[in-house]
Amino acid sequence: MTVHIGAKPGDIAPTVLMPGDPYRAKWAAETFLTDAKLVNEVRGMLGYTGTWNGHPVTIQGSGMGMPSLSIYANELMTDYDAQTLIRIGSCGGMQPHVGIRDVIIAMTATTITSPSSGIFREINFAPCADYGLLSAAVNAAAGRATKTHVGGIYSSDVFYAERPDLDEEMVRHGILGVEMEAAELYTLAARHGRRALAVLTVSDHLQTGEALPSEDRERSFGDMVEIALEAAFTE
């Protein structure tokens, strides 16, 4: 047990998928895992462990934003020895060629600040995905009907942004989408020598204003979960 995770030692698998929404953790565990059992419900941040194709997998909610994800990812890495951590979540599309329902595999994650900014001081650290996971995810996405993009994303501190100029700079520099967690996950993985990746579904679009209707969400999010699981267990 840790401060924020009630699971017993051994209840957390070496491979952890991390959606922001605890109810998405429940849905993904019930939909994709065999014999999923609830291993954490501290603060309602649900976590489940089961198997996928015989491999043990935990799906643990991270909450929204980097400070929340940082708590869960730190405890998963240092107290439960999680080795492979894949964020599965939604993002806002930032380029005209990125459509809603598309999947983004995040090679890098740009930030203004993150919970790790304090330790880097004058350094602009470049949080990046694990290359093996990234290339396995690209292969897992190939041949699916869902369009996939690979590139940089922006991990913002705010959902309700008051600085449209920042979004414009991200768009101008080719950033594919905006979310609020991946940069800190990549940074913690680098610090602790673990593998990390973010596989995201575009749920809304900053330029077109389109948003995924709630009834479409499960079907679209399914591809993202399958890509993450296949990538995690590609040798």
Ligand code: HPA
């Ligand atoms: N901004 C930040 N995070 C998000 C968004 C967004 O537009 N959509 C989904 N996650």
